Each structure stands twice: as structure tokens, then as C-alpha cells.
Amino acid sequence: xxxxxxxxxxxxxxxxxxxxxxxxxxxxxxxxxxxxxxxxxxxxxxxxxxxxxxxxxxxxxxxxxxxxxxxxxxxxxxxxxxxxxxxxxxxxxxxxxxxxxxxxxxxxxxxxxxxxxxxxxxxxxxxxxxxxxxxxxxxxxxxxxxxxxxxxxxxxxxxxxxxxxxxxxxxxxxxxxxxxxxxxxxxxxxxxxxxxxxxxxxxxxxxxxxxxxxxxxxxxxxxxxxxxxxxxxxxxxxxxxxxxxxxxxxxxxxxxxxxxxxxxxxxxxxxxxxxxxxxxxxxxxxxxxxxxxxxxxxxxxxxxxxxxxxxxxxxxxxxxxxxxxxxxxxxxxxxxxxxxxxxxxxxxxxxxxxxxxxxxxxxxxxxxxxxxxxxxxxxxxxxxxxxxxxxxxxxxxxxxxxxxxxxxxxxxxxxxxxxxxxxxxxxxxxxxxxxxxxxxxxxxxxxxxxxxxxxxxxxxxxxxxxxxxxxxxxxxxxxxxxxxxxxxxxxxxxxxxxxxxxxxxxxxxxxxxxxxxxxxxxxxxxxxx
Amino acid sequence: xxxxxxxxxxxxxxxxxxxxxxxxxxxxxxxxxxxxxxxxxxxxxxxxxxxxxxxxxxxxxxxxxxxxxxxxxxxxxxxxxxxxxxxxxxxxxxxxxxxxxxxxxxxxxxxxxxxxxxxxxxxxxxxxxxxxxxxxxxxxxxxxxxxxxxxxxxxxxxxxxxxxxxxxxxxxxxxxxxxxxxxxxxxxxxxxxxxxxxxxxxxxxxxxxxxxxxxxxxxxxxxxxxxxxxxxxxxxxxxxxxxxxxxxxxxxx
Numbered sequence: 001x002x003x004x005x006x007x008x009x010x011x012x013x014x015x016x017x018x019x020x021x022x023x024x025x026x027x028x029x030x031x032x033x034x035x036x037x038x039x040x041x042x043x044x045x046x047x048x049x050x051x052x053x054x055x056x057x058x059x060x061x062x063x064x065x066x067x068x069x070x071x072x073x074x075x076x077x078x079x080x081x082x083x084x085x086x087x088x089x090x091x092x093x094x095x096x097x098x099x100x101x102x103x104x105x106x107x108x109x110x111x112x113x114x115x116x117x118x119x120x121x122x123x124x125x126x127x128x129x130x131x132x133x134x135x136x137x138x139x140x141x142x143x144x145x146x147x148x149x150x151x152x153x154x155x156x157x158x159x160x161x162x163x164x165x166x167x168x169x170x171x172x173x174x175x176x177x178x179x180x181x182x183x184x185x186x187x188x189x190x191x192x193x194x195x196x197x198x199x200x201x202x203x204x205x206x207x208x209x210x211x212x213x214x215x216x217x218x219x220x221x222x223x224x225x226x227x228x229x230x231x232x233x234x235x236x237x238x239x240x241x242x243x244x245x246x247x248x249x250x251x252x253x254x255x256x257x258x259x260x261x262x263x264x265x266x267x268x269x270x271x272x273x274x275x276x277x278x279x280x281x282x283x284x285x286x287x288x289x290x291x292x293x294x295x296x297x298x299x300x301x302x303x304x305x306x307x308x309x310x311x312x313x314x315x316x317x318x319x320x321x322x323x324x325x326x327x328x329x330x331x332x333x334x335x336x337x338x339x340x341x342x343x344x345x346x347x348x349x350x351x352x353x354x355x356x357x358x359x360x361x362x363x364x365x366x367x368x369x370x371x372x373x374x375x376x377x378x379x380x381x382x383x384x385x386x387x388x389x390x391x392x393x394x395x396x397x398x399x400x401x402x403x404x405x406x407x408x409x410x411x412x413x414x415x416x417x418x419x420x421x422x423x424x425x426x427x428x429x430x431x432x433x434x435x436x437x438x439x440x441x442x443x444x445x446x447x448x449x450x451x452x453x454x455x456x457x458x459x460x461x462x463x464x465x466x467x468x469x470x471x472x473x474x475x476x477x478x479x480x481x482x483x484x485x486x487x488x489x490x491x492x493x494x495x496x497x498x499x500x501x502x503x504x505x506x507x508x509x510x511x512x513x514x515x516x517x518x519x520x521x522x523x524x525x526x527x528x529x
Numbered sequence: 530x531x532x533x534x535x536x537x538x539x540x541x542x543x544x545x546x547x548x549x550x551x552x553x554x555x556x557x558x559x560x561x562x563x564x565x566x567x568x569x570x571x572x573x574x575x576x577x578x579x580x581x582x583x584x585x586x587x588x589x590x591x592x593x594x595x596x597x598x599x600x601x602x603x604x605x606x607x608x609x610x611x612x613x614x615x616x617x618x619x620x621x622x623x624x625x626x627x628x629x630x631x632x633x634x635x636x637x638x639x640x641x642x643x644x645x646x647x648x649x650x651x652x653x654x655x656x657x658x659x660x661x662x663x664x665x666x667x668x669x670x671x672x673x674x675x676x677x678x679x680x681x682x683x684x685x686x687x688x689x690x691x692x693x694x695x696x697x698x699x700x701x702x703x704x705x706x707x708x709x710x711x712x713x714x715x716x717x718x719x720x721x722x723x724x725x726x727x728x729x730x731x732x733x734x735x736x737x738x739x740x741x742x743x744x745x746x747x748x749x750x751x752x753x754x755x756x757x758x759x760x761x762x763x764x765x766x767x768x769x770x771x772x773x774x775x776x777x778x779x780x781x782x
Binding site: 307 | 626681
């Protein structure tokens with residue numbers, strides 16, 4: 001079935017003309033805006049869906065160029081240049097507004113996250129919708145001030161209802177939040193739908209409040225956003241200490257005489273303001289993500305509240321700018337989802353690559369510990385082989401190591417190579433003979449000593465049977481610090497034999513090992529000589 | 530004002546959700562004493578110190594700190610809450626937490642200055658935690674966390690201290706260090722009210738004991754109060770009638 005041919009007739013010719021070569025290949029795909037008409041058989045639906053997705057990802061930016069007549073740039077970087085140099089006022093307001101709201105949301109969101117109030121932000125943001133609608137109805141226009149007041153009042157009413165439910169019933173906060181979130185949102189949707197059916201309502205753009213549209217930000221909106229941002233920054237700078245102590249330990253803050261309730265409601269009020277200014281660009285549905293996501297990313301990257309605030313503000317700003325830009329590229333697609341995706345990308349990076357708490361860093365640390373443990377086990381095996389022949393003879397052959405560790409010679413060779421790589425051994429006789437370096441010898445002695453000391457400690461002090469202690473010591477030997485070892489030695493009165501009667505390597509062995517490579521063959525190493 | 534007792538409580542009743550947890554508490558604590566508050570679980574030990582600090586609504590009675598309502602005397606009261614009462618993953622350093630001890634004296638909107646930092650550092654030194662000053666608090670052991678809370682209370686430079694189970698879950702070394710510090714504070718004329726859950730050590734640690742089980746069973750010098758009879762009264766089942774009534778009051782309300 002050749003549906004692409006049928007569709008291309010309906011495709012905008014201007015768009016095709018201005019497309020870059022890559023996109024022009026894809027341009028004859030059906031636009032998702034076209035109705036799923038009867039010309040498609042049920043079988044072609046998945047194909048349609050797939051091609052629509054392609055269209056969204058690649059075709060949409062080009063379609064934008066086709067729609068707005070005065071834009072001739074079609075390359076991404078040209079559009080970016082045009083966007084970020086503020087060539088037209090609408091873009092200027094959209095970008096400035098998005099960045100301002102990002103900063104405010106990031107700052108206040110940080111406190112929401114550390115206070116474990118993320119759901120409160122979510123409930124608050126949904127609860128403002130009826131207020132937005134009522135603010136619009138006030139004088140049937142998108143008056144920023146009326147909407148701001150309506151939304152703030154609705155948001156605060158929502159939080160008040162949450163407190164009321166919590167205090168008067170047995171229901172807990174999460175349930176109360178869920179109730180308020182859903183019911184207020186439902187009322188809001190009803191009102192918005194009604195407004196859209198009014199004769200003047202259709203052009204109102206009130207539906208933009210659901211998913212956000214940065215392009216709809218007016219000069220008045222930006223002014224309001226700037227006022228709220230300045231207010232939020234000033235309050236946090238002045239009251240940093242108060243916000244910090246009430247977030248960390250509210251009871252203590254009350255005990256030193258701080259008006260904890262007032263501080264809490266100040267924060268809630270600022271939060272309501274932040275949500276309301278973000279509505280226009282992010283939309284009711286996703287605004288809580290702008291509170292939580294940048295702050296959560298910042299939380300993963302730092303251990304200090306002040307740094308967290310800086311980072312969250314920065315991430316919020318970047319997410320705001322990215323969202324506004326992508327929305328602009330996609331011919332005024334809803335801004336909210338793109339901002340949230342931008343913030344989520346930052347969070348994803350912090351989650352994966354954070355230096356301390358990141359998944360990759362953790363994995364890397366885990367891996368290096370595993371490798372070190374493995375090397376130490378090899379060293380221990382080498383020691384055991386040497387011990388088995390009373391420290392006579394030159395080095396340990398791969399075969400001996402393999403036998404000792406019950407593995408193949410290839411595996412033994414790999415382990416020997418790892419030792420050589422870390423300068424703990426040199427390989428002689430074509431890599432068949434492992435000779436420990438002073439470093440390697442010391443580490444081998446230390447590991448064997450740790451193992452035997454720990455076994456002795458467990459049997460003596462903890463009264464554990466001698467045949468129960470080996471497994472435990474296998475793990476402990478790799479983690480005992482020098483200080484603990486000294487303490488163990490003291491407690492065990494510098495014992496020289498482990499519970500199985502084998503010698504515990506002492507300081508003398510460590511020193512003697514220093515000359516392993518050129519040692520006197522008669523003396524050998526080990527305590528026996 | 531110097532003559533007024535550090536803590537005077539008269540006919541204090543405290544209720545949670547209409548269920549009384551403390552009944553008719555009368556108490557006058559003299560200056561310069563180390564007082565242990567002892568009693569079974571649910572005896573209202575934490576509630577008593579919270580009520581004394583004005584953190585709980587009182588059903589009846591009053592509390593005076595150095596002769597005045599506690600709301601006027603916040604600066605003379607120091608507090609060590611239970612260790613589990615805060616989130617130790619919170620993004621603050623040890624130093625930040627100890628500085629919070631200065632917040633009460635600074636009042637609202639003023640920032641801690643160099644003098645406050647110096648005091649905080651001294652307090653950290655006293656609990657042997659100065660080397661950890663810039664650590665994030667989640668990297669501390671239980672005993673170290675308790676020391677940080679203690680340092681914060683020291684930074685409050687108060688005259689009357691309330692401590693909620695400062696010995697709970699700490700290592701032996703920390704316990705010894707804390708008790709030495711408490712004695713040092715007492716010798717400087719401070720008054721300390723310490724909630725304690727371990728009877729055997731209570732006898733050795735404190736000058737005075739307050740045996741509590743929803744009401745004051747006994748209060749006085751340790752050697753007088755710590756005997757079989759009073760302990761039996763505190764921990765034995767003799768107060769069941771009181772808790773039954775409490776339950777009835779709650780059901781009615």
C-alpha cells in the first residue's frame with residue numbers, strides 16, 4: 001500500500017522547498033495532525049504511529065520554518081543564534097520568563113526537597129487551576145495580576161484543605177494531598193472547558209495553562225516573574241538561616257524561639273508564587289517537576305545547602321531556556337514537557353555521573369575494590385606456596401599458583417599479569433615465574449597476617465570454634481586498617497601462631513621481604529631462617 | 530531574678546489528641562543540679578521536657594524558667610533533641626549544625642559572624658569533634674552525631690539544659706565523654722535535665738532523679754529516691770488505673 005504517495009499531495013509545498021536534505025527525505029510522512037482517515041487500513045496503523053513519531057522528532061522543526069513566513073533560516077544553529085540573540089520581542093519574553101521561573105523554582109524546590117515536601121508542591125500546582133480560571137473570568141481576559149491572585153488564593157486554599165483533612169480525620173498527609181490534588185484539578189478542568197465554550201473564550205489561550213506555552217508570555221508576565229524572582233531570592237538570602245534550621249530541625253528552631261509556623265507559611269506562600277508564575281510557561285500538569293527535578297539533581301551533587309541552592313537555580317534556568325528553545329524550534333509546541341525533559345536530562349546526568357553519589361562512580365569504586373581484593377588473594381596464594389616450601393626457591397611458577405588457587409594456568413597468568421601491572425610482582429622465565437617485588441611481598445605478608453590475626457581473635461576473644469573462622473577472615477583480611485591491626489596484636493599479646501598452628505607474619509617478615517628480588521638464596525625469606 | 534529556680538512547674542497537664550500523657554506535675558528544680566528523668570516507655574519523659582520548653586500546648590498549669598514564662602527566656606534554655614528526630618542526610622556540615630546553636634542568640638535575620646564561628650569551634654573542641662567540622666553529617670557514627678548535638682547545645686550558652694536520651698545508641702567512649710561534660714557544666718552552675726532510659730547507670734550519673742510515670746512518682750537526691758519502693762511504683766503495674774482513665778478521657782472526647 002503506497003500511502004506515502006497519497007499523503008505527499010497534502011504536504012505543504014513550501015515546507016518541502018525549505019527543508020534541509022535530511023529532513024526532506026522524511027517530509028512526505030503524514031503529519032500527526034491529519035485525521036486518521038478511512039484511507040488507512042488497520043494494518044497500517046503501527047506504521048502510521050511510527051512515521052508520526054519520526055515526523056515529530058525530525059519533521060516538526062522544518063514545518064515550523066514553513067509556517068512562519070518571515071523566518072528563512074532552516075539550519076539548527078541559525079535558529080539557535082536567532083533565538084538566543086533575542087531578535088524578536090516574543091522570543092525575548094519567552095526566554096527571559098522561562099529562565100526566571102527556572103531560578104525561582106530551583107531555589108524554592110531545594111527547600112521542598114530537603115523538607116520531604118515534594119508531594120506538597122505537586123498538590124499545590126494542581127490546586128491552582130480553578131484559581132487561574134476564576135482569575136480569567138474576573139474580566140474575561142488574560143490579565144496577569146487577576147490570574148496571579150486567583151491562582152495564589154486557590155493554591156493556598158488547597159494547602160489549607162490538606163491541613164484540615166489531616167487534623168480532623170485519621171487520614172495521613174499523602175492521602176490528603178492526593179484528594180486535594182485531584183479534586184481541585186477536576187474543578188479547574190471543568191472551569192477551563194467551560195471558558196473555552198464561551199463566545200470569547202476560544203481565543204483566550206487559557207488551555208495553554210495546562211501544558212504551558214512560553215510563547216504566550218507577555219511583557220506583563222515577565223515583569224511579574226521578575227518581581228517574584230527578586231522576592232524569592234531576597235527572602236532566601238535574608239532568611240537563609242531561618243529556612244535552614246526549620247528545615248533541618250523544626251523542634252530545635254522552636255526551642256530557640258523561632259516562629260516556625262510563620263517561616264513555614266512564608267515558604268508556602270513563595271512556593272505558591274513560584275508555581276503561579278511558572279504556570280504560563282510550564283503548565284499546571286508539570287510545574288511540580290520544575291520544583292523537584294532541578295533540586296533533586298543538585299541534591300545528588302553536593303552536601304551543602306548553599307551549594308545546592310546555587311546548583312538548583314542554575315539547573316532550573318538551563319532547563320527553562322532549553323524548554324523555551326525546543327518549543328520555539330517545534331513551532332510552539334507545549335513548553336512544559338520540554339523544560340521538564342531538560343531538567344530530567346540534568347538529573348539523569350547527576351544520577352549517573354555524580355562524583356560521589358553517582359551510579360558510575362559507585363560502580364567504579366566497587367570495581368576497584370573487587371580488583372584489589374582479587375590481587376590480594378593472588379598475593380596470598382603466592383605467599384602460601386612459598387610458605388609450603390618453607391620459603392626456599394626462586395619465585396612461584398604459574399602452575400604452582402594455579403594449583404594452589406584451583407584454577408587454570410591461563411587464569412593464573414592473568415592474575416600474575418595484574419600483579420605485574422600494579423608493580424607488585426615481576427615475571428621471569430617467559431612470564432612463567434612470579435617474583436614478588438618488595439611492595440608485593442609486603443602486601444602479601446600483611447594480608448596473611450590480617451587473616452591469621454583475625455582468626456586468632458575470633459577463636460580467642462569471641463570464643464568461636466577454630467573451624468568456623470576461616471570464611472569470616474577471608475573477608476575481613478582485606479579491610480583491616482593498620483590501627484586495628486596494632487590493636488589486635490596488643491590484645492593477642494603479639495601471638496606468633498594462628499589457631500591452626502601456622503606462623504603469623506610479623507614486622508621482621510615485612511622488612512626481610514624488601515630484598516626479595518636479589519635476596520641471598522641461602523637465607524631465603526620467611527621466619528624459618 | 531538570680532534567686533528564681535531554673536525550672537518551676539506547677540500543676541502541669543499535657544494531652545496528645547485529648548489523651549493526657551502527663552498529669553498534675555509539680556516540680557521545682559534547684560540550680561546547679563544534674564537531674565536524671567527516669568521512667569518506663571510512655572511515661573511522658575520527652576513530653577515533660579518539651580512541655581517545659583513550651584513546645585507542647587498545655588492542658589493546664591504553668592511553667593516558669595528562671596521565674597519567667599519560657600517564651601521570654603528562650604536564650605537561657607538549651608536543648609539536645611533525640612538523635613533520630615532529624616534527617617542525617619540533610620545537606621549540612623557538622624559546623625553548620627553547631628552554628629545553629631547560636632541562632633537563638635542571633636535572633637531573626639542576623640547572620641552568624643566570626644565570633645559565633647569561634648564559639649562553635651570551641652564547642653566542637655570540647656566534644657572532640659573539631660577535626661570533623663567540615664564533614665557532612667551523614668558520614669558520622671551514632672556517637673559522633675550525639676556529640677555534634679551536644680556541641681550545638683553548648684554553643685547555645687544556656688543556663689538550663691534539656692537533653693532527650695543523649696546516651697541512646699552511643700559507644701562507651703562517647704558515653705564517658707558526655708557524662709564528664711555534663712559534670713563540667715554542672716560545676717559551672719548550669720542546671721541539666723537529662724532523659725535517661727538505663728536504670729543501673731542512672732544511679733551513678735545523676736545528683737537528682739525524677740521518677741516519672743505520667744505523674745511525678747518521686748523527685749529528690751539520687752540516694753534518697755533510688756530505692757525499691759519508688760522504682761516499683763514507677764515501673765510496676767500500679768499506675769494502670771491512671772492509664773485506664775486516660776483512655777476513657779480520650780474515648781469520650
